[in-house]
Amino acid sequence: MTAFEAAGLTRSYQLEGVTVDALRGVDLTIGDGEFAAILGPSGSGKSTLMHLLGCLDRPTSGVLKVGGVDVSTLDDTRLAELRNQMIGFVFQSFHLLARTSALDNVALPLVYRGVAKTERRARARRALEAVGLAHRLDHRPSQMSGGEQQRVAIARALVGDPQVVLADEPTGNLDTRNGEEVMGLLERLNTDQGVAIVLVTHEPEVANRARRQIHVRDGLIERDVA
Amino acid sequence: MRTAEAFRMALEALRVNRLRSALTMLGVIIGVSAVVILVAIGTGAKDAIEDEISGLGSNIILVVPGQLNFQAAPTQSRLDLGDVNYVRRVVGDPSRVTVSVQSGENIRVGRNEAFVTVVGTDENIRNVFERPLKRGRYLTETDIDTRRRVAVLGSEVSEQLFGDLDPVGRQAMIAGVRFRVVGVYEKVGATFGVARDRETHIPVTTAQRLLGVERVNGIAIGASGPDVIDSLGQRVVDALTARYPDEKFSAVTQTQLLGTIGTVLGMLTGVLAAIAGISLLVGGVGVSNIMLVSVRERTKEIGLRKALGARQRDVLGQFLIEAVLLTTIGGTIGIALGVGGSLLIETLSPVPASITLWSILLAFGVSAVVGVFFGVAPARRAGRLDPVVALRAE
Ligand SMILES: Nc1ncnc2c1ncn2[C@@H]1O[C@H](COP(=O)(O)OP(=O)(O)O)[C@@H](O)[C@H]1O
Numbered sequence A: 001m002t003a004f005e006a007a008g009l010t011r012s013y014q015l016e017g018v019t020v021d022a023l024r025g026v027d028l029t030i031g032d033g034e035f036a037a038i039l040g041p042s043g044s045g046k047s048t049l050m051h052l053l054g055c056l057d058r059p060t061s062g063v064l065k066v067g068g069v070d071v072s073t074l075d076d077t078r079l080a081e082l083r084n085q086m087i088g089f090v091f092q093s094f095h096l097l098a099r100t101s102a103l104d105n106v107a108l109p110l111v112y113r114g115v116a117k118t119e120r121r122a123r124a125r126r127a128l129e130a131v132g133l134a135h136r137l138d139h140r141p142s143q144m145s146g147g148e149q150q151r152v153a154i155a156r157a158l159v160g161d162p163q164v165v166l167a168d169e170p171t172g173n174l175d176t177r178n179g180e181e182v183m184g185l186l187e188r189l190n191t192d193q194g195v196a197i198v199l200v201t202h203e204p205e206v207a208n209r210a211r212r213q214i215h216v217r218d219g220l221i222e223r224d225v226a
Numbered sequence B: 001m002r003t004a005e006a007f008r009m010a011l012e013a014l015r016v017n018r019l020r021s022a023l024t025m026l027g028v029i030i031g032v033s034a035v036v037i038l039v040a041i042g043t044g045a046k047d048a049i050e051d052e053i054s055g056l057g058s059n060i061i062l063v064v065p066g067q068l069n070f071q072a073a074p075t076q077s078r079l080d081l082g083d084v085n086y087v088r089r090v091v092g093d094p095s096r097v098t099v100s101v102q103s104g105e106n107i108r109v110g111r112n113e114a115f116v117t118v119v120g121t122d123e124n125i126r127n128v129f130e131r132p133l134k135r136g137r138y139l140t141e142t143d144i145d146t147r148r149r150v151a152v153l154g155s156e157v158s159e160q161l162f163g164d165l166d167p168v169g170r171q172a173m174i175a176g177v178r179f180r181v182v183g184v185y186e187k188v189g190a191t192f193g194v195a196r197d198r199e200t201h202i203p204v205t206t207a208q209r210l211l212g213v214e215r216v217n218g219i220a221i222g223a224s225g226p227d228v229i230d231s232l233g234q235r236v237v238d239a240l241t242a243r244y245p246d247e248k249f250s251a252v253t254q255t256q257l258l259g260t261i262g263t264v265l266g267m268l269t270g271v272l273a274a275i276a277g278i279s280l281l282v283g284g285v286g287v288s289n290i291m292l293v294s295v296r297e298r299t300k301e302i303g304l305r306k307a308l309g310a311r312q313r314d315v316l317g318q319f320l321i322e323a324v325l326l327t328t329i330g331g332t333i334g335i336a337l338g339v340g341g342s343l344l345i346e347t348l349s350p351v352p353a354s355i356t357l358w359s360i361l362l363a364f365g366v367s368a369v370v371g372v373f374f375g376v377a378p379a380r381r382a383g384r385l386d387p388v389v390a391l392r393a394e
């Protein structure tokens, strides 16, 4: 099975009458359990590609299959359900709910899956234990370091047992030591649980820890090294 | 997502923004409490006046000369005691008919003096009007027939002239003529500005001689039941018109008064409630405004929720429930303040206030509807936010 299958993927934006082609025809296949890094300079279209893969956005043209399903056949509701079931997100700026405890932040994806509160909290607790934050359950984001916040975000990405975790510059806001720790967690997630990881970064050291490097430039895949 | 979950989430959002939520609710709180208080005052006034009218007695018909016209001065009466006897025969039961001749006169006891309404009437007044006796006796048929100079005092007159003394058996000078007090009425209060406790009742025959008149001012009839009031009034008016073809006579019934006043005050209450309702609407606009600000402010949160699997309807529901909670919590506080305010007004001022269940239910229902109505637009905007745009917003 393949996690993602993209053919001729384009995405253009209309900006004050000017068309910006962020992606100009991307062919890409990412298999189950892969660990791939998407590299490229700023503005090359990495985030745009990740948003398409994560079903947060729809391509302007081309075909994208996620878990074998052509996303153009799904309406917005089904797309939301697909995200909820299959994909975990990790963002550069963490994106945690500010006034909500770590536990409830992690449990949030399960709310939209209709999981009952007690089970939700039990699963969120296990996910937080898995990222080494068993002692931070009731802490709010503002009471935690950046590294801890990103680990909460990783716990939130894995609480729903996704097939893929998409991470957009997950170490971008962290120092080397915390970045190292986050990378370690993602690697373990990949090797221990077989979750496919797609990591966006512009740091070669980070990219080199993936087993595959996909280089993007000007909206096209320039090189794909396994 | 379950509904209970959506409520919990919305409550949490309101709790987090406590001050803003409170300020947003303020408009609704003021609107709802205004509705409750104004309706309470309107209803209270209506109840009080209806009580006053019913307190006169039951099934009363007043027969007066002339056409009933509130703008014109009353016509000169041409009715005399012979006409009263004629009306007694028309009614059939003489004890249900009483009469009045009125004049403002001085009354003096020793050094104490008072200006009172002297009412010449007869022994039947107690059968028509609610006029309980505190001491002594009522006027009797013999008092009327023999033109006795006896008087029954209103409670205030008695107090003013005799203080704590029992006036029964004592003398009083009315318009310079010596009278003997035979009774004192219970306090009954004012009706339509007529201070009934400041009246002094003497036999109608004595009054006519004292005032030098042959006329009577009006005839009052106590009908045997509410269903015969209108027909009896008409029968008496017809009989009098038959006797005096050139004159006009009118019958005023208690039901007519109650009906007219009830309608007027009901309309007044409605208008007050509508004015208060407008302020509730303004409160709703405030809710809409703040919800739009809130949606804009929480763009990133909305994007994140969508990324994690929130459907359009989940986000829409969350914001709609927030709006409805704002207005219904505001509405509940407004109802509490309105009820409290009404009770306070009732105890601290002479304005009567009567809280009605319908106004409370209506206020609550309207707040909920206002929440849905004014919450829909911001909630739809939130539901339709593009997750990518929302996530990129920094
Ligand atoms: N919503 C948008 N509207 C217009 N242009 C956009 C939008 N999002 C991205 N772009 C443009 O698309 C290009 C690729 O952006 P992005 O995918 O964010 O690059 P990267 O993540 O590699 O830095 C950039 O030129 C960017 O300005």
Ligand SMILES: [Mg+2]
Pocket: A046, A047, A048
């Ligand atoms: Mg980017």
